[in-house]
Amino acid sequence: MSEDQPIIDPWAAIKIDDYEQVFREFGIESFVPYVKAFPDAHLLMRRGVVVGHRGFQLIYDCIKSRASFVVITGRATSGPMHFGHKMVFDLLIWYQRHGADVFIPLSEAESYAVRGISWEECRRIGLEEIVPSLIALGLEPTARIYFQMDTLSLLKLAYTFSRKITLNEAQSIYGFSGSDNMGKIFFPFIQVADILLPQLPEFGGPRPTVVPVSIDQDPHIRITRDVAERFVSEYNFVKPSSTYHKFLSGLKVDPETGKPGKMSASDPETSVFLTDPPDVAAGKLLNAFTGGQPTVREQKEMGGNPDICSVFEWLKYHLIEDDKKLSEIYHVCKSGDLTCGDCKSYAAELIYAFMKDHHRKREQAKKIIHKYMMQP
Numbered sequence: 001m002s003e004d005q006p007i008i009d010p011w012a013a014i015k016i017d018d019y020e021q022v023f024r025e026f027g028i029e030s031f032v033p034y035v036k037a038f039p040d041a042h043l044l045m046r047r048g049v050v051v052g053h054r055g056f057q058l059i060y061d062c063i064k065s066r067a068s069f070v071v072i073t074g075r076a077t078s079g080p081m082h083f084g085h086k087m088v089f090d091l092l093i094w095y096q097r098h099g100a101d102v103f104i105p106l107s108e109a110e111s112y113a114v115r116g117i118s119w120e121e122c123r124r125i126g127l128e129e130i131v132p133s134l135i136a137l138g139l140e141p142t143a144r145i146y147f148q149m150d151t152l153s154l155l156k157l158a159y160t161f162s163r164k165i166t167l168n169e170a171q172s173i174y175g176f177s178g179s180d181n182m183g184k185i186f187f188p189f190i191q192v193a194d195i196l197l198p199q200l201p202e203f204g205g206p207r208p209t210v211v212p213v214s215i216d217q218d219p220h221i222r223i224t225r226d227v228a229e230r231f232v233s234e235y236n237f238v239k240p241s242s243t244y245h246k247f248l249s250g251l252k253v254d255p256e257t258g259k260p261g262k263m264s265a266s267d268p269e270t271s272v273f274l275t276d277p278p279d280v281a282a283g284k285l286l287n288a289f290t291g292g293q294p295t296v297r298e299q300k301e302m303g304g305n306p307d308i309c310s311v312f313e314w315l316k317y318h319l320i321e322d323d324k325k326l327s328e329i330y331h332v333c334k335s336g337d338l339t340c341g342d343c344k345s346y347a348a349e350l351i352y353a354f355m356k357d358h359h360r361k362r363e364q365a366k367k368i369i370h371k372y373m374m375q376p
């Protein structure tokens, strides 16, 4: 860990304009070569959402040689998942279909220490809102989902790791302030333990591990790679790899930039939640910010701008799998042959159908949650 590196605060709402510059500063590599290497790359890979990595060659080699590897990402039990969260689990499911052992910690420690949510509410959110959606998205029951506080070996591992990291080192990565509570200061060790837990003998032993995260979570990755090295003689850990995805835009315009703003769990109008009724989800897309012209006549004359349009972003990242179909919409938008009203109606129809199906699957999933929950 270098004390000279700038700090990214994983608990703050950050906005990044220049990913390449951030990658250079933090030593993150481009994911582009791997997009070309996978003939069936996930759409979030081939459409430029997954943009960076650390140590991904290990994972690529495992997929190619069908060797054992792990994919892990957690979900804070602070509320239902929105589509920004969904995309991470879409990637997890892709890795599962490519041979990964999947681990999903439900992060009640963070929700309790940082957001002040009671333990009981954390558990309710986990079991009633998050896990049914994960199953409904297509996760297979070989996945292991667990509550952090139920998992004694995790807590023991977190405490073990904390012995070799000083407060100064944690401070240089996270930039804690004097008013932060000790729960928040200890929490990173639980997250480090989440990532390395699958490498304990009882969970499958040392093997490559990939953690798909947004760039704001990189401090957790850096400290974990460092801890893996410091404890290699005791545990024989393989240093974990990571991939980095861009933040997706929200549905509302940012008044400062005139472009779509951030997706935020605390502002329900900026995103669609996986628990939203289908008509509410469709209504949100019908009201979304577009890159269209003020009038239909101007749209026909000048065309729209899909590159700044949140509706197009939803079609691109969530609703249209077929690259050819997406390209057609892009071009008829630019040529002025598509009006925003028709385009939004189409996006609303797609999300309505998705949500209807998702709710049906969620109800079925509630009956089989026990198959996915790892026993303490």
Ligand code: SF4
Binding pocket: 290, 291, 292, 304, 305, 306, 309, 310, 311, 312, 333, 334, 338, 339, 340, 341, 343, 344
């Ligand atoms: Fe966006 Fe569609 Fe309007 Fe083009 S036609 S600006 S893609 S809503």
